[in-house]
Amino acid sequence: MSRTVTVAWWAAVAAGVVIAPFYLDAVWLQDGLFAMAAAIGAIGLNLLTGATGQLSMGHAFFLAVGAFGYVYFASSPSPDGEFGGLGLPTPLAAVLAVLLAGAAGGLFSPIAGRLKGAYLGIATLALIYIGHFVMTNATPVTGGHNGRPVPPMELFGFAFTDTPEPLVIAGVPFGALERLWFLGAAALLGAGLFARGVLRGRPGRAMNTIRDHEIAAGVMGVPVTRYRAGVFVLSSMYGGLAGVLIALVFRQTVPDYFSLILALSYLAMIIIGGLGSVAGAVIGAFFVSMLPALFTRYSDALPLVAPTGQEGIGAAEAAQILYGLAVVVVVLFLPGGLFGLFTRARLHLARRTPAAPPAKPSLTPTPEARNG
Amino acid sequence: MSTFIELLVSGISVGAVYALIALGFVVIFKATEVVNFAHASLLLVGGFVVAKTHPLVGFWPALLLGVAGAAALGALIEFVVIRRANVVSHSVLAIVTIGVDLILVTELTRRIGTDVLALGDPWGSQVLRLGSVNIPVTRIAALVAAGVVITAFLLAFKYTSWGIAMRATAEDAETAALMGVRRGRVSMGAWAVAGALAAVAALFMCVFPTPGLDRNVTAAAMKAFPAAILGGLDSTTGALAGGFVIGITESLVGGYQEELAFLGRGLGDVAPFLVMVVVLLIRPAGLFGTKELARV
Numbered sequence: 001m002s003r004t005v006t007v008a009w010w011a012a013v014a015a016g017v018v019i020a021p022f023y024l025d026a027v028w029l030q031d032g033l034f035a036m037a038a039a040i041g042a043i044g045l046n047l048l049t050g051a052t053g054q055l056s057m058g059h060a061f062f063l064a065v066g067a068f069g070y071v072y073f074a075s076s077p078s079p080d081g082e083f084g085g086l087g088l089p090t091p092l093a094a095v096l097a098v099l100l101a102g103a104a105g106g107l108f109s110p111i112a113g114r115l116k117g118a119y120l121g122i123a124t125l126a127l128i129y130i131g132h133f134v135m136t137n138a139t140p141v142t143g144g145h146n147g148r149p150v151p152p153m154e155l156f157g158f159a160f161t162d163t164p165e166p167l168v169i170a171g172v173p174f175g176a177l178e179r180l181w182f183l184g185a186a187a188l189l190g191a192g193l194f195a196r197g198v199l200r201g202r203p204g205r206a207m208n209t210i211r212d213h214e215i216a217a218g219v220m221g222v223p224v225t226r227y228r229a230g231v232f233v234l235s236s237m238y239g240g241l242a243g244v245l246i247a248l249v250f251r252q253t254v255p256d257y258f259s260l261i262l263a264l265s266y267l268a269m270i271i272i273g274g275l276g277s278v279a280g281a282v283i284g285a286f287f288v289s290m291l292p293a294l295f296t297r298y299s300d301a302l303p304l305v306a307p308t309g310q311e312g313i314g315a316a317e318a319a320q321i322l323y324g325l326a327v328v329v330v331v332l333f334l335p336g337g338l339f340g341l342f343t344r345a346r347l348h349l350a351r352r353t354p355a356a357p358p359a360k361p362s363l364t365p366t367p368e369a370r371n372g
Numbered sequence: 373m374s375t376f377i378e379l380l381v382s383g384i385s386v387g388a389v390y391a392l393i394a395l396g397f398v399v400i401f402k403a404t405e406v407v408n409f410a411h412a413s414l415l416l417v418g419g420f421v422v423a424k425t426h427p428l429v430g431f432w433p434a435l436l437l438g439v440a441g442a443a444a445l446g447a448l449i450e451f452v453v454i455r456r457a458n459v460v461s462h463s464v465l466a467i468v469t470i471g472v473d474l475i476l477v478t479e480l481t482r483r484i485g486t487d488v489l490a491l492g493d494p495w496g497s498q499v500l501r502l503g504s505v506n507i508p509v510t511r512i513a514a515l516v517a518a519g520v521v522i523t524a525f526l527l528a529f530k531y532t533s534w535g536i537a538m539r540a541t542a543e544d545a546e547t548a549a550l551m552g553v554r555r556g557r558v559s560m561g562a563w564a565v566a567g568a569l570a571a572v573a574a575l576f577m578c579v580f581p582t583p584g585l586d587r588n589v590t591a592a593a594m595k596a597f598p599a600a601i602l603g604g605l606d607s608t609t610g611a612l613a614g615g616f617v618i619g620i621t622e623s624l625v626g627g628y629q630e631e632l633a634f635l636g637r638g639l640g641d642v643a644p645f646l647v648m649v650v651v652l653l654i655r656p657a658g659l660f661g662t663k664e665l666a667r668v
Binding site: 275 | 463479646
């Protein structure tokens with residue numbers, strides 16, 4: 001029975017994703033795309049922080065590496081020689097950008113492998129500041145303070161842009177956002193499945209053991225340092241992929257976007273969604289990235305939130321306060337995050353249907369709830 | 373040469389302020405094993421209270437209020453959040469403090485807006501001249517005040533029963549609890565002390581030559597994190613050393629940025645973090661941190 005339910009769930013989600021571009025406005029599509037990109041980044045961070053217990057506050061840096069790497073690899077050098085570029089085919093540029101982010105993570109691995117937990121958190125703070133410094137100074141590569149335009153993706157002759165002949169499907173013009181929507185969904189699916197494979201297999205068990213008891217992991221033959229460094233590299237590659245996607249949606253990369261606030265919001269995502277699982281990261285990413293958009297659009301209707309340009313708590317601030325609060329509340333009252341809540345509800349229902357055992361409220365999550 | 377001395381003095385004085393912040397950070401870590409990312413917001417609260425109350429009650433009472441306010445906020449965070457969070461991993465607690473920080477900083481920066489608030493300190497923009505060397509009086513005041521506060525803290529840490537309880541908890545929390553040390557009280561005390569130290573630091577981060585309290589103060593306070601970690605998160609000596617290293621580095625790199633211009637603009641802001649990375653490469657536990665050993 002649970003198998004059919006799972007299949008039905010997946011079918012519903014897939015149908016929703018396919019139908020969405022036909023009904024949603026461009027603004028919502030854009031927000032949705034950002035949420036997808038954020039979900040990819042959050043999955044990566046969840047592998048590192050949730051599954052392995054390594055705190056990273058530098059995730060925004062790897063997003064930046066991915067975004068600027070893509071721009072540099074894909075652009076042609078500007079005629080006045082101010083900006084450089086390699087002019088590579090865009091899919092190749094995207095792959096190289098992800099690898100570059102991985103390499104950047106690898107460079108940090110002497111630190112990432114040896115430090116643990118919150119110690120690593122502060123050390124990775126350095127990445128944000130160093131990254132910002134490099135981005136604003138390496139003008140030929142990054143475009144300096146104002147950033148650079150992003151060349152649109154082109155896959156087997158199919159360009160993800162508005163400009164060539166308007167493609168109309170079922171009466172809906174398919175512009176850049178609609179096309180990118182499917183690219184983003186495919187990337188998210190791939191990223192999610194891969195991470196799930198990692199978590200459910202041998203590496204995932206090793207990572208969880210390192211998180212739960214480092215010494216026990218070492219005794220059982222898990223190379224702790226190598227695993228930590230490896231997961232750090234993997235998570236930075238996820239960050240890089242998210243960065244590429246964000247660059248494609250934004251069409252302009254700006255150094256200031258990749259700030260400490262962005263890195264903190266990724267941490268908020270995985271906590272709110274649920275630590276250590278792919279679904280948790282995705283739920284958290286959608287929650288955190290859609291919240292400001294929802295607040296901005298409905299600020300007139302919401303109590304306590306002032307409309308844009310008026311005195312009081314603005315929409316962006318309200319969203320930030322709310323997700324800060326959500327982090328605190330989730331840790332205090334909802335161990336396992338929103339996803340944990342969902343699994344617990346499902347287990348509760350499943351237990352109730354075969355007519356019987358009195359539901360005993362348990363304080364500790366059951367093994368099923370934890371692994372679900 | 374006189375530029376060098378000016379920069380060095382300013383670096384030492386800024387370093388003393390960083391040391392104050394880092395010390396609070398270390399105290400919290402020792403007592404509760406939580407890395408407190410909400411530290412910048414404690415600082416902001418302290419500064420904000422001073423800025424808002426000094427026109428009403430005068431500077432010194434305002435400073436007292438600021439210190440008390442930040443200490444109370446620290447204790448409140450401990451009491452409401454940290455004590456109740458029932459989690460296994462301390463990384464998760466660190467992320468909770470990030471949540472707290474987000475809430476407080478967003479609200480305070482909203483209230484501050486684009487203003488630059490004066491703190492009403494008595495030193496103003498006076499400058500002390502020693503030969504060809506000009507030193508702002510505020511820098512000397514910062515050094516003296518930080519020195520007094522740090523000494524008082526270290527003495528209390530060593531000799532009072534509160535300090536002994538705190539050190540015992542840091543050494544072995546369970547045994548300390550069995551000996552009758554009240555852990556809740558110890559950790560709340562640690563948070564309050566950290567808040568008070570942060571408020572004093574806030575005062576000196578916002579006086580001349582900086583224009584005043586504005587929304588960027590938290591960014592400046594971020595530099596105390598490398599100070600704490602490069603000295604070693606569990607070492608009070610380390611916090612002091614780290615603070616001075618960061619302060620002097622920042623001041624010298626910032627002061628000679630014309631000469632260092634080939635490396636790029638804004639190097640002064642990154643230098644503390646570069647120093648931290650280099651130190652961590654050589655000594656992963658920080659300069660004075662205890663290397664973690666475990667018995668199996």
